[in-house]
Amino acid sequence: MEKLIIKGGSRLSGSVEISGAKNAAVAIIPACILIKAKCRLENVPNIEDTKLFIRILRLLNADITYIDKNTVEIDCSGINSCEPARELTRKMRGSSYLMGALLGRFNKFIMDTPGGCDFGTRPIDQHIKCFEALGGEIQTMGSVIKGEAKALTGSNIYFDVVSVGATINAILASVNASGTTIVENAAKEPHIVDLANFLNAMGANIRGAGTDTIRIKGVDELRGGTYTIIPDQIEAGTFMIAAAATKGDVTLTNVIPRHLEPITAKLMEAGAKVFEFEDSVRVFVPENTVFKKINFIALPYPGFPTDMQPQLVTFLSTVIGTSSAREGVWNNRFRYVNELKRMGASIRVEGQLAIIEGVEKLYGSAVTAHDLRAGAAMIIAGLMAEGVTEISDIYHIDRGYERFVEKFVQLGADIKRVTVITDYE
Numbered sequence: 001m002e003k004l005i006i007k008g009g010s011r012l013s014g015s016v017e018i019s020g021a022k023n024a025a026v027a028i029i030p031a032c033i034l035i036k037a038k039c040r041l042e043n044v045p046n047i048e049d050t051k052l053f054i055r056i057l058r059l060l061n062a063d064i065t066y067i068d069k070n071t072v073e074i075d076c077s078g079i080n081s082c083e084p085a086r087e088l089t090r091k092m093r094g095s096s097y098l099m100g101a102l103l104g105r106f107n108k109f110i111m112d113t114p115g116g117c118d119f120g121t122r123p124i125d126q127h128i129k130c131f132e133a134l135g136g137e138i139q140t141m142g143s144v145i146k147g148e149a150k151a152l153t154g155s156n157i158y159f160d161v162v163s164v165g166a167t168i169n170a171i172l173a174s175v176n177a178s179g180t181t182i183v184e185n186a187a188k189e190p191h192i193v194d195l196a197n198f199l200n201a202m203g204a205n206i207r208g209a210g211t212d213t214i215r216i217k218g219v220d221e222l223r224g225g226t227y228t229i230i231p232d233q234i235e236a237g238t239f240m241i242a243a244a245a246t247k248g249d250v251t252l253t254n255v256i257p258r259h260l261e262p263i264t265a266k267l268m269e270a271g272a273k274v275f276e277f278e279d280s281v282r283v284f285v286p287e288n289t290v291f292k293k294i295n296f297i298a299l300p301y302p303g304f305p306t307d308m309q310p311q312l313v314t315f316l317s318t319v320i321g322t323s324s325a326r327e328g329v330w331n332n333r334f335r336y337v338n339e340l341k342r343m344g345a346s347i348r349v350e351g352q353l354a355i356i357e358g359v360e361k362l363y364g365s366a367v368t369a370h371d372l373r374a375g376a377a378m379i380i381a382g383l384m385a386e387g388v389t390e391i392s393d394i395y396h397i398d399r400g401y402e403r404f405v406e407k408f409v410q411l412g413a414d415i416k417r418v419t420v421i422t423d424y425e
Contacts, residue, residue, distance in 0.1 A: 001421075004391040004405065006382030007414035008364060012248035014411045018236045018255050019045040019402040020070065020229040024191035026094035027168050028198050028229060029053045029074065032062070033101040034175055035202055036077040037224030044070050044229060048399040052092055059085050075224075079105070086112040092399075096124060096165055099147060100172030103136055108148040126166035130157045134173055134181065154179030154218055162187050162300045167214070168195060174216045175204045183214040189301040190259045194230045201227050231255050234307045235401055236281070237263040238376045241308070242408070243283040244272040244291075245315045245384050250411060251282045262304040266312060269294050270319065293321030293358065299328045310336050310377035313354055317345040318384060320358040327352045336374035339367040343381055343389070364389040372400040379404070383413055 020043035029050065032039045044050055046069045054072070058064055063075040082102050089095035095114045102109035114124075124145075128138045133156070136149040154177050157170055167187040174181035186192070188210050196209030202225050205217040236255045243250035244267050257264075257276040264274045267283065271291045275282040294316065298306040306329040316323040317340055327333050334349045341347065342365045346357040364387030369375030375397035382389030391397075394417075397404060405415050 001392070002394055002417055002419055004379065004382070004394050004397075005416045005418055006364075006379065006385075006389045006391070008362075008383055008385035008387060008389065010246065010383065010412050010414055012243050012246045012250050012383070012408070012411040012413060015251045015253060016239055016407050016411055017253045018231045018239070019043075021045070021191055021194065021232040022047060022049060022234070022400045023189070023232075024194040024229050025050050026053060026092070027097055027191060027195045028227070029057065030094075030097040030101045031172060031195060031199060032074040033057070033060075033076050033079060033098070033105050034172065034199075035222045035224060037222075038073055038075040039202070039224050040067070040071065040073045040226040042071050042226065042228040043231075044072050045232065045402045046070055047402050048395070049092055049094060052088055053094070056084050056088050056095070056098070059088075082106050082108050083110040089114060093165070096127060097168055097172060099127065099131070099145065100169035103131060103147050103149065104152065104173045104176050107150070107152065110144065110146045113143045113145060124165075126159050126161065126163045127169045129159070130166055130170040130183070131173060133157045134177055136173070152177035154181040154216070157181065157183045159183070159185040161185075164189055164192065164300070167192055171195060171199070171206060171209075171214065171216060174218060175199055175206070175222070176220070177216075177218040179218055181216040181218070183216070184212065186212055186214045187300055188212070190230060190233055190256070198227045201225055230259075233259040234305060234373070236260055237305065237308045238311050238380070238401075239407070240264070240267060240274070240281065240283045241311045241315050242380050242383060244270070244285055245380050247285040247287060247289060248411070249282070249284045251280055253280045255279060255281055257281055262302065263308055266294060266296055266304060270315075291319040293319055293323040295324045297326040297328050298333075303328070306330060306333065307373050309333060310374050311380055313337070313347070313356060314340060314377040314380045314384070316356045316358065317347065317381070318358055318361060319356075320360075323356040323358065325354045325356065327354075335370045336377055339370070339374070339378060340381060342367055343385055361386050363387055366390045366392070369393045369396045372396045376401065376404075379408065379415070382415075383408075
């Protein structure tokens with residue numbers, strides 16, 4: 001078992017390059033199933049979730065070659081199965097995109113319920129709704145989901161709630177459907193736009209991605225090509241908050257500043273200095289800055305990202321005064337709060353609301369990374385804390401961040417990855 005050992009107190013400074021977007025990559029890689037030709041993907045984050053998807057596609061008989069650690073060629077022309085490996089799909093929420101891709105390619109799929117981070121109920125009813133609107137018949141038998149269609153036909157789809165996953169699956173399933181599909185109340189996240197841009201580059205006809213309404217005119221066939229995945233908005237935001245939390249001076253390169261505006265706004269409201277350039281952002285905190293309490297709500301894009309909520313709450317834990325954070329997307333995303341309390345934080349959770357009474361400092365402790373973004377928050381807490389923090393279950397962090405520890409170390413953090421032998425290993 002591996003742990004992270006963090007000695008707090010270092011002020012982060014320097015420059016860090018942001019990797020490709022995890023959330024875009026885990027949608028674009030399965031989208032290659034729809035293409036009977038070679039696709040070359042660049043700026044692919046070298047993380048556990050993308051490696052897992054590559055394993056899944058290889059077991060479906062895709063031909064995949066790594067050109068380098070961030071460039072991969074995927075040829076799905078030889079895929080001959082609609083049943084991805086269940087022991088792998090259970091490990092990742094993004095595996096749900098295989099449903100839309102396989103249904104779009106073969107008019108059928110059989111797979112287990114997707115896995116991933118555990119922060120509340122994550123129903124797939126909106127996914128099923130879009131498949132059925134296109135002509136699919138969906139059966140659920142325990143943990144197994146089976147979909148089949150005689151043919152997929154364009155339709156009008158209205159989502160009852162804004163769902164990133166269902167929006168992505170609607171795009172994947174309708175790209176090759178006959179006729180036109182109109183998706184209303186669609187999610188607008190940058191990685192949805194990136195997926196649409198990728199498919200359009202391969203010959204799809206998708207309009208309106210990034211707005212409430214997406215129109216997809218089905219095409220007979222997609223072609224191969226080369227595509228570069230966008231930078232990771234959440235990784236960038238995490239380093240921005242870490243820079244502010246340590247009163248540092250950090251420049252992030254390979255970013256799209258527009259995607260970071262909700263994070264930039266909240267950091268500036270709290271008192272940090274943020275400077276935007278064409279493809280970089282600098283976060284700077286003068287040494288004697290006294291941060292101000294703030295309130296925020298995590299909402300679908302273009303609101304403040306739910307995937308940044310744990311990191312910002314962690315930062316606010318030492319901002320004197322009463323701040324608040326409302327979670328407007330998931331129903332159980334405050335599990336990490338108990339870990340912050342172990343470090344001396346004073347936070348009260350009332351349903352979907354966290355009330356943060358800022359304390360003077362956090363203290364190093366043994367904590368657990370309950371999920372991917374909570375793990376990032378624990379790293380920030382460790383950097384802020386007095387003393388030494390040990391973080392366990394760090395495999396969650398490796399799922400979504402490339403060379404995360406190494407990047408923090410290059411900015412001056414005192415972090416070590418250690419292997420611990422337990423009695424049951």
